[in-house]
Amino acid sequence: MVHNLDALFNPENIAVIGASNNPLKAGYTVIYNLNQIGYPKQVFPVTVSADEILERKCYKKLSEIEETVELVVLGTPAKMIYDIMDDLTLRMERKRDVKVIVCIAADYGETKTEEGLRRQDCLIGTAAKYGIRVVGPNCIGIIDNINRVDTTFVETLIPKEMRGQKGDISFISQSGAMAASILMMGASGPAPISMNKFISIGNMADVDCIDMLEYFEQDRDTKVIGMYLEGYPDGRRLIDTLARIARRKPVVILKVGRSSIGAEAANSHTGSLAGADSVYDAAFRQFGIIRVYTIEDMMDTLQAFESMKIPDGRNCFLLTQAGGPGIYCTDAFVDEKVLEFPFVSEETKKKLAGALPPMANVCSPEGYADITAAATVEHHVESLRIVMDDDAVDSVIFVTVVPTFLPRRELAEGLLRLLAEEGYGERKPVCICIMAGNYVWECRQILERGGIHTFDTPAHCVKAMSHMTAYGQFLKSQEEEADE
Numbered sequence: 001m002v003h004n005l006d007a008l009f010n011p012e013n014i015a016v017i018g019a020s021n022n023p024l025k026a027g028y029t030v031i032y033n034l035n036q037i038g039y040p041k042q043v044f045p046v047t048v049s050a051d052e053i054l055e056r057k058c059y060k061k062l063s064e065i066e067e068t069v070e071l072v073v074l075g076t077p078a079k080m081i082y083d084i085m086d087d088l089t090l091r092m093e094r095k096r097d098v099k100v101i102v103c104i105a106a107d108y109g110e111t112k113t114e115e116g117l118r119r120q121d122c123l124i125g126t127a128a129k130y131g132i133r134v135v136g137p138n139c140i141g142i143i144d145n146i147n148r149v150d151t152t153f154v155e156t157l158i159p160k161e162m163r164g165q166k167g168d169i170s171f172i173s174q175s176g177a178m179a180a181s182i183l184m185m186g187a188s189g190p191a192p193i194s195m196n197k198f199i200s201i202g203n204m205a206d207v208d209c210i211d212m213l214e215y216f217e218q219d220r221d222t223k224v225i226g227m228y229l230e231g232y233p234d235g236r237r238l239i240d241t242l243a244r245i246a247r248r249k250p251v252v253i254l255k256v257g258r259s260s261i262g263a264e265a266a267n268s269h270t271g272s273l274a275g276a277d278s279v280y281d282a283a284f285r286q287f288g289i290i291r292v293y294t295i296e297d298m299m300d301t302l303q304a305f306e307s308m309k310i311p312d313g314r315n316c317f318l319l320t321q322a323g324g325p326g327i328y329c330t331d332a333f334v335d336e337k338v339l340e341f342p343f344v345s346e347e348t349k350k351k352l353a354g355a356l357p358p359m360a361n362v363c364s365p366e367g368y369a370d371i372t373a374a375a376t377v378e379h380h381v382e383s384l385r386i387v388m389d390d391d392a393v394d395s396v397i398f399v400t401v402v403p404t405f406l407p408r409r410e411l412a413e414g415l416l417r418l419l420a421e422e423g424y425g426e427r428k429p430v431c432i433c434i435m436a437g438n439y440v441w442e443c444r445q446i447l448e449r450g451g452i453h454t455f456d457t458p459a460h461c462v463k464a465m466s467h468m469t470a471y472g473q474f475l476k477s478q479e480e481e482a483d484e
Helices: 026-037 078-094 114-129 176-186 209-218 235-246 260-270 277-287 295-307 323-336 346-355 377-389 408-421 437-449 458-483
Strands: 014-017 043-046 071-074 100-103 133-135 141-144 169-173 197-200 224-229 251-255 290-292 316-320 368-370 395-401 430-435
Touching: 014 026, 026 043, 078 114, 100 114, 114 133, 169 176, 169 209, 169 295, 176 197, 176 224, 176 295, 209 224, 209 235, 224 295, 235 251, 235 277, 251 277, 251 295, 277 290, 290 295, 290 458, 295 458, 316 323, 316 377, 316 458, 323 368, 323 395, 323 430, 323 458, 346 377, 377 395, 377 408, 395 458, 408 430, 408 437, 430 437, 430 458
Parallel strands: 014 043, 014 071, 071 100, 100 133, 169 197, 169 224, 224 251, 251 290, 316 368, 316 395, 395 430
Antiparallel strands: 141 197
């Protein structure tokens, strides 16, 4: 049942029950975030403690609001749910307008106490009577950067001028804390990640991960789906849903609860049954679902799918400006057992040798070139161009450590011209690692603001490219099966 979920992401007006004029309260932050993102319709704070919050008139009850309200954010203490549901009943008998409730409060079913379960039953039972969908309880809310909706109560760290800018990633999280961390980490890179849609689903008392997966499956603005998953009571249904979606668009999952202790912790957290991890793992591999094991890998992989072409094959050329990072990258490359070093043509080898300093290592081993620390901006750009022009190369990992004598801005601008303006980035995927840290931050910002994702370490490049390549091979196998 996915009806009414359009109102979750594009509601006709929003009421915030439990609004507050205290900046330290969740009920204040929700109003603040809606203002910051530029929600274009009306927001109605509902509270008995203030007459106005952030220049918005307050109401004492939801039933007092005359205008249409399709989305209700519920942030009051859980013990108040009975009175609030009585008031919702009054409104729905008169107006029948509310379509979705986002319950950001905790102390419901996740407590596994008799009272917590009774409160959750009251919320879900009343909502179901009127066909209202419920997100949560025990969640942090939702974001839609197309329709400028942000019902979260966290500081996302995205600059105001960038809020509302749509990306192609939609994300589902069973954990509010992980959801908040992912938002803040995504905003802390060289260029902040502005997702398409984002939802924290908490206890899944009504709207669950399958509802959202199916919604994002049909969403034309979602290119890649990310998910933090603890567990789901019907593992077969979940896998079947993921398998169907993975044939259309990539799904990247950070599945936790791999250990028996972790599974027990997941169950006590949101009441999620983690299930046998080996079953999930085997199913993910079989059906082209991309599993990651760290937050960093998940963020990198989502951004790689968002910004790069999926590789046509396994042949990945490793181009490095420094021997040590190149060797480190090579080991990671081999460990993943997905990528292969290509045998480029003799013409390509001659072009590289002619374009690079005399001490450069060209294709020893095959599919590998070290352009050396003496390489100029032109050496960087032209060697990448030559490698990408070779038909044997499906993708490239590009690693450089910028010495003090190499102009960082010029390097970024040169690479951006090649990959964006000349269109090389649309022909083949390139994972770029510009080491290291704040010294090259501006260089990475220039590239990322131009739509070219960069990576912190060579190993991160390898992980992301391996995931993209494996998914590309999965799609190819699906096409071959369909042709038989």
